[in-house]
Each structure stands twice: as C-alpha cells, then as structure tokens.
Amino acid sequence: MLKKIGIPQETARRLSLYLRSLRRLGQQGVDLASSEEITGFLNISPAQFRKDLSYFGGFGKRGVGYEVKVLRKEIEKILGTDVIWKIVLVGVGKLGSALLGYRGFVEFNLQIVVAFDNDPGKIGKIWEGIKIEDISKAKKIIKKNKIKIAILSVPAQAAKELSKELVSYGVKAILNFAPINLVLPKNIFVSNVDMASELESLVYKLKRS
C-alpha cells in the first residue's frame, strides 16, 4: 500500500539505487533477501533502507527478509518506472552519443526513442539502434508520440532556445547537460547535470582541505 505523499529527493535517489540492487539480486536468482543483502553492495545502511521504505508502508517480513521480485515491482511503481517512458535526446555530440549507448537508462524503463541533431552528416544515421532525425522534425515527432521527457545535450548557446521549443511541443521534463540555467514555466521539471562544475567543486574542496 503506497501512501500518496511527497518524498524527499534523496529518498527517491536511494530508491533507485535499491531498485538496481534488487534487479541485480533477481538476475542472480535470489528470491528472498535481507536488508543487509540489498543495501550492502550500495554502502547504504540497512537502517536507512528500512526508514526509506517506511514512507510507503511495510514490505519485509521480520526474520524472513524481502521478496526480491515483489519489492522491485513496488519500488518501480513508486518511482513510476513500472511502465516504459519514451524519451528524446537532443544533441548528438560526443556526450549525446555516449548517452545514446548508456545502458543505465534502459534499466529504469527509460527508452530513448529518437535523437535530434542539426548536423547533416549525422541526420538519418542510426546509432545504438536509435535514429538521428533532423531537429526541424522535433515538433512533429514529439507531438505525435506524446513525448514528455527530453535529454538536452547541446552547447550552452543553443540550450536556451531549444529548451523553450521542446516545452512548446509538449515536453514536461528535461535532463539538462548544458551549463546554463534553463528558465522555463514552473510546471516544467528540470534536472541539471554539470560534470565540469562537479569536478571543479571537488578542486575547490581539495584546495581548502
């Protein structure tokens, strides 16, 4: 039984780690697992794990452990990844093409169905099983397939305009790799991944230590 409440971002992130652990255990043929077995690999404490699950009601049986398959499905349901989500990727540069082949997305039922670029040398090609279409077709393809999620891996200069266009086509959530803040309507969800800035903040900490 899931309680319909908001959960902290960090909890959601850990849930996705538990999910990966459960999937791994399932692949190894494990049916029942203790909280230690589920979390040990992740380096998260069993106490934290139990606390996180308590948001959604109890799952495990004391002394028996967790049914791997059942818990996996419950967490997928909580996270919304019990169904396949179609995603577009915009910008097939070096990073974008690496993302096309990134298996981590597929694990979560996140499926890149099409990629867009404006480079005639790339348009029409199929990379990692995903067709690269002309960015000018984005409107038609996104609307037709009712796609709600986009990965934006274009240079900073292009990100501002493109993000607005994507939203106007119906995109509601953007995973943004361009190093700028996107300004979009309040009902649009944006998650920023800025690798250089992450690395640079490590330098900052190192320097001060």
Place this chain on the structure above:
Amino acid sequence: MLKKIGIPQETARRLSLYLRSLRRLGQQGVDLASSEEITGFLNISPAQFRKDLSYFGGFGKRGVGYEVKVLRKEIEKILGTDVIWKIVLVGVGKLGSALLGYRGFVEFNLQIVVAFDNDPGKIGKIWEGIKIEDISKAKKIIKKNKIKIAILSVPAQAAKELSKELVSYGVKAILNFAPINLVLPKNIFVSNVDMASELESLVYKLKRS
C-alpha cells in the same frame, strides 16, 4: 581580497557558471561588463550574482561594471582553477570515452592526463590525445605524478574496490559515475553523478504532477 571562509556548494556552482560566462565575454573581446551582461546568459539574477561575489569582498565599480579579465582571474583563484589540475580517468567504456573528449573540463584547467582500462583492445591506444594505460600501472603513474583527482567511470561491480585502490595511491577526490555509494575515509571528497537516477527522479516528479 578573499575572505577565507567556506562557501555554500550552490554558490561554488554558480561561481563556475560566472566563470564560463566571463570566459565567453573575454573571447568576444569584452573588457568591461555589467552584472546583467555576465548573468543574463546564465539566467541567474544580477542580485544573486552580487550576493555571491559579496562573500569574497567587492569586485565591481558602481556604474562602471566589472573588468572581465580581472574578475575571471579572481574567481579562478577562489575556485582553485587558476592552476592546472591533473586528473586520471578510470574506465574507458562508452561514458568514459565521451568524457575523454569533453571540452568542459579543459575550460576549468582540469586536464585528464591519462586514462586506465583493463581491456587489452584499448590499452596502448591514444584517444582524444590521451593515452590509455593498463589499470595495473595506475599505482605507479598516479604516485609518480602526484595525481589527486580521479574520474571513475567503471561498472558498479568494479567501483568499490577500484575507489579504495585509487585512494591508497594518493587520490583525494573522486568524481564517481558508478551507481553505488563509495565508502571512503572522511578526508576523501566524492561527487556522484548518476544520470539514470536524475532522469528517473524526473519521471517520479512527472508522474506525481
């Protein structure tokens, strides 16, 4: 004059965005810039910009604006990227090889000097100007070059052991792309980039909206 105080993570992140903006303005030949010119592109408010800078003392002149080159150098000094930092990359899979070519790091004086892998088909190759060495040579190379920062782009299964080894060779900061929590001594800095989990948390928000 820099005050020697800790600054919030978010401020450090914005400083790195300002830095990119200042570099861009410098390339365009701009000598003096207003806070609006520096922040407009980033979609950060001028007020936020002035507040962030106020941590370190005043830089701009009222009515005149900021000297682009001077402010760039000051921020580099604050962030520690006024000198080149040597970095190793461990794991030249799809993501790792994209990171080898990622220009965002170079902009911050973050220089990947060598990459490691255990795949005989990759060892000895030079990709993006960076030599791929056998992981068995990591100890010698990291120690000899006194490298403090590593990018870890290996599968989850390998990350736990490898991170410990890197630390034992002298690495003090790790940018971790593997989807597990690394458990390392308190004096080691770790920054996690988990793209699938970011995307998955967007799905979670979408589903609840």
